[in-house]
Amino acid sequence: MKSQALWAILCAVACCWVGLAAGVSDPSEANSLAVFKQATGNPPALANWQGNDPCGDNWLGVTCTAASGNTARRVTQLQLPNTGLSGNIPRVISQLSQLQLLDLSSNKLQGPIPVELGNLTKLQTLDLHSNAIVSTMDPWLVQLTSLTTLDLSSNQIWGYLPAGITALTKLQTINLASNNIAGPILPALGQLTNLTMLVLYDNKLNGPVPPELGNLTNLYGLLLHNNSLSGTVPPELANCKSLGWLFLHNNFLTGLVPIALTQEPQLVASCYPKRKDTTAIRSAKLHPTLSTAS
Numbered sequence: 001m002k003s004q005a006l007w008a009i010l011c012a013v014a015c016c017w018v019g020l021a022a023g024v025s026d027p028s029e030a031n032s033l034a035v036f037k038q039a040t041g042n043p044p045a046l047a048n049w050q051g052n053d054p055c056g057d058n059w060l061g062v063t064c065t066a067a068s069g070n071t072a073r074r075v076t077q078l079q080l081p082n083t084g085l086s087g088n089i090p091r092v093i094s095q096l097s098q099l100q101l102l103d104l105s106s107n108k109l110q111g112p113i114p115v116e117l118g119n120l121t122k123l124q125t126l127d128l129h130s131n132a133i134v135s136t137m138d139p140w141l142v143q144l145t146s147l148t149t150l151d152l153s154s155n156q157i158w159g160y161l162p163a164g165i166t167a168l169t170k171l172q173t174i175n176l177a178s179n180n181i182a183g184p185i186l187p188a189l190g191q192l193t194n195l196t197m198l199v200l201y202d203n204k205l206n207g208p209v210p211p212e213l214g215n216l217t218n219l220y221g222l223l224l225h226n227n228s229l230s231g232t233v234p235p236e237l238a239n240c241k242s243l244g245w246l247f248l249h250n251n252f253l254t255g256l257v258p259i260a261l262t263q264e265p266q267l268v269a270s271c272y273p274k275r276k277d278t279t280a281i282r283s284a285k286l287h288p289t290l291s292t293a294s
């Protein structure tokens with residue numbers, strides 16, 4: 001009887017010990033997050049980042065794999081919009097190798113984006129919009145082959161669109177608006193047929209609007225206004241059967257609006273030069289009797 005009771009106690013203790021040890025955070029990832037917190041200015045919003053179990057202790061913005069057996073829990077999402085982060089994006093972020101979502105938007109982060117970010121090959125969403133990042137997209141971006149959403153808008157991203165972006169075939173949203181991106185809109189973007197939003201307004205893009213963009217049959221928004229694009233509006237854009245918003249104003253485009261575009265009943269478009277305010281854009285729905293070409 002006595003030995004039975006002792007055995008039961010031993011067993012309970014052992015089970016309890018296993019229960020505590022199982023499913024805690026990966027120690028090196030906990031350390032990486034602690035380094036990240038210091039490197040981004042130790043903002044008050046991260047006050048609950050204490051101890052060494054970010055997954056178990058529900059650190060703000062941290063999402064992990066579920067607790068399961070003895071496997072350490074891994075960080076899968078880091079969502080820290082508007083949390084007062086400052087300084088450069090710390091290289092240590094690249095150690096969170098299971099990360100699928102990284103949202104550091106609306107902070108005071110500066111550039112450049114560390115090349116090690118390209119190690120996060122499971123990343124599906126990268127949202128760094130509205131910071132003060134001064135960076136190119138080379139060479140890290142083309143390694144992020146799982147990306148579906150890329151938002152680097154409202155920063156100071158410069159350089160050209162990297163040619164390798166066309167390897168990121170899962171991309172559904174590209175938002176690079178309000179940066180300093182120069183050079184041409186790559187015709188090969190027309191191969192990214194999962195794209196629903198291509199948002200490149202307020203940049204320094206030049207050259208033509210590639211007719212290949214007409215291959216983007218899932219595209220809903222094509223926002224290219226306020227650049228230095230030239231040439232004519234390609235009639236192939238009428239092949240984008242999902243297109244609802246087409247903004248091309250504030251460029252150097254010439255010629256008439258292709259008649260095929262005017263026959264898209266759902267399309268709200270602004271192709272005319274020097275139109276900027278939203279009211280004008282919304283009311284600039286193409287009309288067959290306006291300037292059209294056959």
Ligand SMILES: *[C@@H]1O[C@H](CO)[C@@H](O)[C@H](O)[C@H]1NC(C)=O
Binds near residue numbers: 094119
């Ligand atoms: C991480 O990125 C750096 C720089 O791009 C590279 O040298 C290194 O090999 C990468 N590490 C892993 C584990 O992929």
Ligand SMILES: *[C@@H]1O[C@H](CO)[C@@H](O)[C@H](O)[C@H]1NC(C)=O
Binds near residue numbers: 171193
């Ligand atoms: C679209 O994305 C899916 C996965 O989300 C991928 O399997 C497919 O190859 C992509 N389509 C193209 C044309 O690349």
Ligand SMILES: *[C@@H]1O[C@H](CO)[C@@H](O)[C@H](O)[C@H]1NC(C)=O
Binds near residue numbers: 179
């Ligand atoms: C157009 O984009 C540039 C950035 O390239 C920006 O500085 C400027 O304010 C924008 N102009 C308008 C009218 O929005």
Ligand SMILES: *[C@@H]1O[C@H](CO)[C@@H](O)[C@H](O)[C@H]1NC(C)=O
Binds near residue numbers: 190211214236
């Ligand atoms: C894409 O568009 C271009 C020009 O409109 C066309 O020549 C090409 O065949 C298209 N490619 C695919 C894969 O549909």
